[in-house]
Amino acid sequence: MDPLAAPLSEARALLEQLRQERGLLDAPGVEARLDEIRAELAVAGTYRQTFDELEFGARIAWRNSVRCVGRSYWPTLEVVDARDLRAPEEIFEALVDHLVYSTNNGRIRPRITVFAPRAPGRPDIRLWNDQLIRYAGYRQADGSILGDPQQADLTGRLLRLGWIPPADRGGVARSRFDVLPLVIQIGAAPPRVFDLPPGAVLEVPISHPDHAAIGYLGLRWHALPAVANMCLDSGGLLYPSAPFSGWYMGAEIAARNFADEGRYNQLPAVADMLGLDRRREETLWRDRALVELNVAVLWSFQQAGVKMVDHHTVTRHFVGFEEREERKGRPTHADWSWLIPPLSASATPVYHRHYEDLEIKPNYFYQESAWREAPGAPDYAECPFRGSLPNR
Numbered sequence: 001m002d003p004l005a006a007p008l009s010e011a012r013a014l015l016e017q018l019r020q021e022r023g024l025l026d027a028p029g030v031e032a033r034l035d036e037i038r039a040e041l042a043v044a045g046t047y048r049q050t051f052d053e054l055e056f057g058a059r060i061a062w063r064n065s066v067r068c069v070g071r072s073y074w075p076t077l078e079v080v081d082a083r084d085l086r087a088p089e090e091i092f093e094a095l096v097d098h099l100v101y102s103t104n105n106g107r108i109r110p111r112i113t114v115f116a117p118r119a120p121g122r123p124d125i126r127l128w129n130d131q132l133i134r135y136a137g138y139r140q141a142d143g144s145i146l147g148d149p150q151q152a153d154l155t156g157r158l159l160r161l162g163w164i165p166p167a168d169r170g171g172v173a174r175s176r177f178d179v180l181p182l183v184i185q186i187g188a189a190p191p192r193v194f195d196l197p198p199g200a201v202l203e204v205p206i207s208h209p210d211h212a213a214i215g216y217l218g219l220r221w222h223a224l225p226a227v228a229n230m231c232l233d234s235g236g237l238l239y240p241s242a243p244f245s246g247w248y249m250g251a252e253i254a255a256r257n258f259a260d261e262g263r264y265n266q267l268p269a270v271a272d273m274l275g276l277d278r279r280r281e282e283t284l285w286r287d288r289a290l291v292e293l294n295v296a297v298l299w300s301f302q303q304a305g306v307k308m309v310d311h312h313t314v315t316r317h318f319v320g321f322e323e324r325e326e327r328k329g330r331p332t333h334a335d336w337s338w339l340i341p342p343l344s345a346s347a348t349p350v351y352h353r354h355y356e357d358l359e360i361k362p363n364y365f366y367q368e369s370a371w372r373e374a375p376g377a378p379d380y381a382e383c384p385f386r387g388s389l390p391n392r
């Protein structure tokens, strides 16, 4: 079969969708544009999307993301064209810009920065980080982990690569919240490691409006979730580096990052701060701690002027999104198990609805993580699974 048939038919589908959604169905141009694309594909095995095609594809990919409950905001995605950047230093600079502009001092603007697509004869640009901002997880001598256990493998790999945590350089103690450096790899070249400048990372210290003791736990989290390891698949092209960011739903941090036993595991400590009886499950100390931790995160972000959404509001917006889509004649596909929030699920409208879980393109897909696959990766044997971490 003609190897160009698939990209060409995906390019056609995207062009037709773009025209249809813009109400330009009768406008001429699709066939002429496809002739150009066909000719470019024949010579180079790839083609260059117009900015309009790139932007539309990135937004529709968000709209099609079955696991995302925040999709109602898809039309607002700002798309930054970074397809011409090749040097690790310029790529790093674009990533820092991304963080600064998307964070916008807390008035977060959803944004994606798209680097070069995969092309024959051109090395892939890959980011090792699963998000642009993540906290290190240091394996300690006693087997425990200081920081985010989810990042322990990457942190170990970086230390062996020669990364010196800024804390070590500054002569202060390593903490549970040391921001990891960005790692950029071009093809099979050695990865380049860049520490983020402090001004690029807005963080929020966590305290509680009524229970001061929760503030004594010293928890903090970064303002911006910026997924960096998914591949944008649009118009027959693959963009393996296309980091995107929006704002958090409070429960992602409070009910998962802080609460999961395999993450910061803070429910026992929170319960103790609240004076709850942990000897018996029936006191529901876990549930009560969860609720107060969620209150603390939402309140702290609000105090800090950092945009965040709660799980009741975002699920209501999601249903509004479904209704708008339906009026446009488009079905909404979703993965129910990801839409429902990790606490109070049945008190939100999505819990009571049914969804068909269908992945259509354009979309953001998981891909093999660059660093677990890198040649000579000593961590490979430690790794129980080959894929990248889910970004929930």
Ligand code: ARG
Pocket (backbone or CB within 6 Å): 070, 131, 225, 226, 227, 245, 246, 247, 248, 249, 252, 253, 257, 391, 392
């Ligand atoms: N759940 C991930 C985290 O806690 C973030 C995934 C993306 N979330 C978002 N609101 N855009 O870091």
